[in-house]
Amino acid sequence: MREVAVIGVGCTKFGEKWESSFRNLFVEAGALALEDANISGEQIDEIFVGNMSAGRFVEQEHIGALIADYAGLATNNIPATRVEAACASGGLSFKQAYTAVASGMSDIVVAAGVEKMTDVGTEVTTDVLAAAADREWEGIAGVTFPGLYAMIATDYMHRYGLTREQLAQVAVKNHENGAKNPNAQFQKPITLDTVLNSTLVADPLRLFDCSPVTDGAAAVILAPLDRAREFTDTPIKVLGAGQASSTIALHDRKDISTIDATVAAGNRAFKMAGVERKDIGFVEVHDCFTIAEICAIEDLGFCKKGEAGRLTEEGQTAIGGKIPINPSGGLKACGHPVGATGIKQVYETVKQLRGDAKGRQIDTEIGMTHNVGGTGATVVCHIFGRA
Amino acid sequence: MSVARFWRKQQNRYNLIGTHCTTCGKYFYPPRAFCPDCRRDGKIVEHQFKGTGKVVTYSIIRSSSGNFKLLTPYVLAIIELDEGSRLTSHIICEIDKVYIGMPVKRVFRKLGEEGSSGAIHYGTKFVPA
Numbered sequence: 001m002r003e004v005a006v007i008g009v010g011c012t013k014f015g016e017k018w019e020s021s022f023r024n025l026f027v028e029a030g031a032l033a034l035e036d037a038n039i040s041g042e043q044i045d046e047i048f049v050g051n052m053s054a055g056r057f058v059e060q061e062h063i064g065a066l067i068a069d070y071a072g073l074a075t076n077n078i079p080a081t082r083v084e085a086a087c088a089s090g091g092l093s094f095k096q097a098y099t100a101v102a103s104g105m106s107d108i109v110v111a112a113g114v115e116k117m118t119d120v121g122t123e124v125t126t127d128v129l130a131a132a133a134d135r136e137w138e139g140i141a142g143v144t145f146p147g148l149y150a151m152i153a154t155d156y157m158h159r160y161g162l163t164r165e166q167l168a169q170v171a172v173k174n175h176e177n178g179a180k181n182p183n184a185q186f187q188k189p190i191t192l193d194t195v196l197n198s199t200l201v202a203d204p205l206r207l208f209d210c211s212p213v214t215d216g217a218a219a220v221i222l223a224p225l226d227r228a229r230e231f232t233d234t235p236i237k238v239l240g241a242g243q244a245s246s247t248i249a250l251h252d253r254k255d256i257s258t259i260d261a262t263v264a265a266g267n268r269a270f271k272m273a274g275v276e277r278k279d280i281g282f283v284e285v286h287d288c289f290t291i292a293e294i295c296a297i298e299d300l301g302f303c304k305k306g307e308a309g310r311l312t313e314e315g316q317t318a319i320g321g322k323i324p325i326n327p328s329g330g331l332k333a334c335g336h337p338v339g340a341t342g343i344k345q346v347y348e349t350v351k352q353l354r355g356d357a358k359g360r361q362i363d364t365e366i367g368m369t370h371n372v373g374g375t376g377a378t379v380v381c382h383i384f385g386r387a
Numbered sequence: 388m389s390v391a392r393f394w395r396k397q398q399n400r401y402n403l404i405g406t407h408c409t410t411c412g413k414y415f416y417p418p419r420a421f422c423p424d425c426r427r428d429g430k431i432v433e434h435q436f437k438g439t440g441k442v443v444t445y446s447i448i449r450s451s452s453g454n455f456k457l458l459t460p461y462v463l464a465i466i467e468l469d470e471g472s473r474l475t476s477h478i479i480c481e482i483d484k485v486y487i488g489m490p491v492k493r494v495f496r497k498l499g500e501e502g503s504s505g506a507i508h509y510g511t512k513f514v515p516a
Contacts, residue, residue, distance in 0.1 A: 150446035
């Protein structure tokens with residue numbers, strides 16, 4: 001396998017983007033990435049695009065071709081593939097692109113993610129997202145995604161004594177980071193009271209425990225490491241990749257509060273990268289709900305089970321802490337356009353490792369991403385380092 | 388869910404009929420046609436579950452969509468049946484009465500409908516035992 005680097009990144013601002021269509025979101029992010037890598041469209045060999053549900057959000061399938069066409073690359077007839085793994089579609093799109101370059105199949109490859117969620121009403125959005133769970137045996141019982149993660153929170157709080165305030169601190173910390181990220185959907189710090197007094201969605205989770213509905217796209221460009229310096233002075237190397245699956249339904253997990261696919265994907269990425277937990281300067285984790293961040297910190301091995309609440313409360317997961325989590329603001333404050341999230345995590349990681357994360361910069365050479373589909377039926381992790 | 392799709396699993400949903408692997412002894416509800424542990428060595432037969440179990444974890448759903456909107460707030464739970472398999476269902480009880488470990492038993496209830504003139508879905512929910 002060849003070594004691979006990221007040579008360019010682009011990301012739209014995340015939010016309710018009424019003026020932007022699905023295809024224009026992608027084109028905007030793609031153009032930014034190409035400009036960043038200082039390459040032209042003709043140099044691209046292949047595209048992967050992560051997208052969860054354009055079929056239901058904008059009634060459009062055949063996304064690979066659409067994207068290639070509107071990016072002006074269909075004239076070159078390049079291969080364009082849509083990748084779907086619910087909210088892990090972006091992370092998986094990156095892994096497919098990485099594999100394509102590492103294998104030698106393609107040289108310059110775009111890994112993108114896009115989701116346009118606000119063209120439908122909230123009720124449709126809720127139902128579309130519920131399709132990431134088991135429709136026949138969870139959906140029919142009236143599960144919602146907040147409800148599934150709430151059941152994880154109930155189990156976790158019962159077993160480990162996590163407090164409601166510790167959980168709320170995850171959102172407070174992520175909003176603080178989001179306030180320093182110009183691409184974030186929410187750029188306003190909040191207090192513990194904001195979270196604790198917000199509307200109950202699914203006990204014990206409240207509105208401010210949940211990531212929002214978001215439009216957005218992100219794109220990154222990969223190249224073989226030995227060619228990377230043709231394009232950039234600051235290539236960011238892919239050190240490790242790990243992907244894992246678990247049961248589609250939450251009720252079939254051996255341990256409700258441990259996302260076993262996170263454990264497996266994390267371990268695989270660490271093994272491949274040949275680095276230790278202590279070497280990691282920050283992690284962009286999949287905090288679709290506050291409880292998801294607590295589980296991720298532990299399941300990736302940064303502390304023992306039951307300790308992430310205390311770590312968060314002590315400020316150890318804030319920028320400047322022992323293990324900063326979600327410097328971008330995470331899904332909570334930066335926003336969660338489901339198919340784009342995994343690529344936005346790579347975007348943030350590259351910005352951080354280049355030293356370009358103004359106002360939220362962490363001084364480190366190694367960072368990690370963690371992208372989850374559903375309640376943890378798919379998890380994709382990547383570890384990156386300065387080349 | 389379309390009529391055909393619901394009908395295909397109607398007996399399972401109405402009567403809590405799952406499956407059982409006679410090779411390893413595991414029970415499956417929701418039913419599985421293939422044992423994930425024994426794989427091709429597994430021998431799967433139908434199994435009528437007793438319908439009693441206990442609450443593993445739960446949430447009170449305050450905001451939902453479709454058929455479930457009118458039911459809010461409702462108690463959603465993961466239930467471990469006495470035979471060992473787990474499923475997701477509603478607990479029909481006062482929302483502040485549910486707790487982890489609560490014994491429950493199955494009841495036959497309406498699950499939803501296909502619009503105001505479409506088929507009505509029935510199936511299994513749970514009440515305190």
